[in-house]
Amino acid sequence: MLRRVGDRAEHLLLVLHGRVSATVTTATGRVVRLGEWTGPCALDKVAVIDGRGHTASLTAITPCSVRSLPRARFEELVDDVPAVRRHVLRLLAGQARHQQERFADAATLPVEARLATWLLEQAEGSSRAHIELPGTQQDLADLLGTTRVTINRTLSRMRRDGLVEITGHSVEVLAPELLALRASALRPTVGGAAG
The missing domain is CATH 1.10.10.10 (Winged helix-like DNA-binding domain superfamily/Winged helix DNA-binding domain)
Incomplete structure (x- = not known):
């Protein structure tokens, strides 16, 4: 287990290689898989940006190489480097779009x-x-x-x-x-x- 849902997000999780699954457990005990990511990628950016808890539990499903970037350093990069800010905004917009499409697909x-x-x-x-x-x-x-x-x-x-x-x-x-x-x-x- 790399991160647990609800834990405070103090670091951006950077997966250099390997696959990671994001899950949540419902009140009835059902585990719902939200997605799967293959490195290189950065996970749970939303939790790091808003300073609240992780939105899902993150589990390595293959051997992974993982690094973490402290939240304060990530915020400095976003504030001070326009290219990083644009990149993060594009990633977040892409995630939001993908989630909307996935929700619409599941419903229709x-x-x-x-x-x-x-x-x-x-x-x-x-x-x-x-x-x-x-x-x-x-x-x-x-x-x-x-x-x-x-x-x-x-x-x-x-x-x-x-x-x-x-x-x-x-x-x-x-x-x-x-x-x-x-x-x-x-x-x-x-x-x-x-x-």
Whole structure:
């Protein structure tokens, strides 16, 4: 465990390499996976900026190399270096946009479209189409806001349709163009977006 939800954020967590998962536990004990990040990246910038507690528990899911930047030093960099300030603002805006899109997807898209979109996002920029699942199918279900049974059925249907191949804890995207068509065909038409 790198950080616990609610702990005061005194340092910006810098992941040089490795994968980290962010989770919260509901009042009923259900663990909800909010996301997964691969280094290099900086985690929980919001908690460091607002000085409140960490918004999620951060756990290394692979061996990681991690450094921390004291909050005061981070604030100095943001205040004194315009390029750092612009970079941080772009990152925060990107995170806010991504969370809005994810919320809209969870509220409006069928699971097949959410899963297809997630697979394509994971494969993006990769020379290989092998995608490591975030732990178990239950972890993937938690990430996409559905059940393990639904994820299993949807992956099986995608495999049967020749879109993916499943091996252990990884998925190989065989037909990214067809998977993209499947994701977009199931996406509702949106009339406009709020800023």
